[in-house]
Amino acid sequence: MGLFTADEPKSYEIDNKQLICMFCNNRTFHTRTEQLHSPGRTFLNLEWTDRTATCFVCASCGYMHWFMR
Incomplete structure (x- = not known):
């Protein structure tokens, strides 16, 4: 997966x-x-205020697992 070469894959x-x-x-x-975009904030051009999620991208198949606290 060339898109994710910035960090080495790890176990979590x-x-x-x-x-x-x-x-x-x-x-x-x-x-x-x-970034988690909401329709209202997108309409008002305030996407930067939306919450974020940590994503873990599988080093083998690329499936993205999303976690939000």
Whole structure:
């Protein structure tokens, strides 16, 4: 996956459970932060005020797992 070469894939635990890809059962992921856009804020051009989520992208198949607290 050439798009995610900035960081080395790693194993992660969330709430004391190892993160395993839902699609291919891989256990290593790249991380990234994504903005969560809402229609109202997009309409008002205030997308920058929306919340963010941490995404774990499977190093094997590319499936993206989203987590928000």
